[in-house]
Amino acid sequence: MRTRKDMHALFILLTVMMMSVVVVSAVSASDTEEYFEHAIVEDPEGMELVRYSQTLSNPFLGAKSVYDWTAYTNIWHLINRIHSDQYSKSRDHDTGYPFDIDTIGVRARIWEDDDPRFDQTDTNYNAADAEVSYETTGDGSAHWFARSNHTFEYVANNDYWYPVTEDEFNE
Amino acid sequence: MSKTSNLYVIITFVGLSILLLAVVLSGNSDTDDWTMQIFDNESGNYSAKTSYNEEKVGESFGIGLYDAPVHTPDHSLHHNAAIHENQSLTGYFWVSNQMTTGNDFLVFLISDYKQIPFVFGEERKTGVLHPIHLEAFEERFFRFETGNLTRGVHDVEIVIMMKPYEHSLEKSFRRSTDFSYLGSKRLSIFVDSEEFPAVPYAGASALSNRKCGPDYPINDGLMLTREPCSTTGWFTEEVAPGDRLDYWINAAADNEYPVAFALIPFVDFVQVPLRVDDSISTIFCSLEAGEKISIPASIIVPEEEGVHELFVLWMPAPYQQMEVSEGVSRDIVQWPWSVPSIRVGLDVRAPEE
Numbered sequence: 001m002r003t004r005k006d007m008h009a010l011f012i013l014l015t016v017m018m019m020s021v022v023v024v025s026a027v028s029a030s031d032t033e034e035y036f037e038h039a040i041v042e043d044p045e046g047m048e049l050v051r052y053s054q055t056l057s058n059p060f061l062g063a064k065s066v067y068d069w070t071a072y073t074n075i076w077h078l079i080n081r082i083h084s085d086q087y088s089k090s091r092d093h094d095t096g097y098p099f100d101i102d103t104i105g106v107r108a109r110i111w112e113d114d115d116p117r118f119d120q121t122d123t124n125y126n127a128a129d130a131e132v133s134y135e136t137t138g139d140g141s142a143h144w145f146a147r148s149n150h151t152f153e154y155v156a157n158n159d160y161w162y163p164v165t166e167d168e169f170n171e
Numbered sequence: 172m173s174k175t176s177n178l179y180v181i182i183t184f185v186g187l188s189i190l191l192l193a194v195v196l197s198g199n200s201d202t203d204d205w206t207m208q209i210f211d212n213e214s215g216n217y218s219a220k221t222s223y224n225e226e227k228v229g230e231s232f233g234i235g236l237y238d239a240p241v242h243t244p245d246h247s248l249h250h251n252a253a254i255h256e257n258q259s260l261t262g263y264f265w266v267s268n269q270m271t272t273g274n275d276f277l278v279f280l281i282s283d284y285k286q287i288p289f290v291f292g293e294e295r296k297t298g299v300l301h302p303i304h305l306e307a308f309e310e311r312f313f314r315f316e317t318g319n320l321t322r323g324v325h326d327v328e329i330v331i332m333m334k335p336y337e338h339s340l341e342k343s344f345r346r347s348t349d350f351s352y353l354g355s356k357r358l359s360i361f362v363d364s365e366e367f368p369a370v371p372y373a374g375a376s377a378l379s380n381r382k383c384g385p386d387y388p389i390n391d392g393l394m395l396t397r398e399p400c401s402t403t404g405w406f407t408e409e410v411a412p413g414d415r416l417d418y419w420i421n422a423a424a425d426n427e428y429p430v431a432f433a434l435i436p437f438v439d440f441v442q443v444p445l446r447v448d449d450s451i452s453t454i455f456c457s458l459e460a461g462e463k464i465s466i467p468a469s470i471i472v473p474e475e476e477g478v479h480e481l482f483v484l485w486m487p488a489p490y491q492q493m494e495v496s497e498g499v500s501r502d503i504v505q506w507p508w509s510v511p512s513i514r515v516g517l518d519v520r521a522p523e524e
Contacts, residue, residue: 102498102499103507105508107350107506109392111404115403116389116404119389119423120390121390125500125502147347149510151508153500156244156498158235158247160233160235161233162233162234
């Protein structure tokens, strides 16, 4: 009887633990996700391109992803401010740590209707990040458009990537 | 097993199932807004997968220069090449159309900041503009020859333009051409010499430029406008055949660092003079940090009715060392890649009688 009670207790404990994991995962959003969920944000989504480069490390084990490149542009409106983030990132696929490459860059230009409001570049050598941000006042009634050129150059792996990302709101 | 034990087993099983479902759903949360398109691009022992929303991506292509039609690092031409006097450099231009649809491109060569005819393709055709077409995710090598070069150091840049036959006057397309739909690779070609030529930077008197204020929004780049230092984008213009069209090239250094660049105007992808009353087709400029200027320019509108393309190419750091050693780029402070202005759509129409 004692053994059966122990088993019952174990089952209860396991069930409570598993349900706790599910509940905690559902409410523990990242800072950015929680920010967008609980704030009045217009057009929180941006545009992201990801390149998973792979190297054939072993003919029997197959290809192994070594590094990932991400190109991103997002422009959004929150209350009376316009925000924009543009970045190029290079990360180790397994660890998520910065993966330095020869040249990484981002060039961003932001338009309010027909007028350019912001133009900036960030170029870094032997680095893993390039980023540009913009913030200004605005009621969001105009059409805002952000466009970015990204550059990724990794000479040792003969890998070069030049994607373009863009985002807008009030189309 | 008692009924109570069975109940606990069932509860545990349900809990495991919910947990598994939560893990699966959380793994997909970053992609539930995307229509995923995965492709494999295999070259030798290297492959890459790129994921993106096929309905949103407007431009994605890759280029490279090689000394043989082999896509490996040891055959890359990087930024430097050396030949002897009166020899021509032969290389291979690699192009990868990384999109879900086929695309048209135009390829041309800028040698010492002049567009010149050159040999291109396996058929070894000589011409100024070379059209190519690549199918979805196709990549190919194209043989090219620079032509004989004299003694000295030459900047040679092979340029590829995407969507050259798109002539839409829609503002959304025109704005999408801003610093886009163009890729290029520059080579410093050493012809029996390692001495870079002096750059003939134009002064203010030669440029006849106006100064824009420090708050002008452009940094380390350019924008074409109808009025000097205007902050309104110029996308299209209705013009009459043969008319003179005046415009302004607004060029700016960054607020934090100086820039040096060459400017080359193009009509329908062919180099044209900066002004109709001048034979100069390339100008070299050097701007201090925060310096922003507006340069007057003009063209004669083409006679043929229809939509024609006007843009100016900004080529950074002319006659500067691009590599410190083979494959090792020099840290250039400014944006080191050539960028085009917005392609202004010239809607050429004969005047109504």
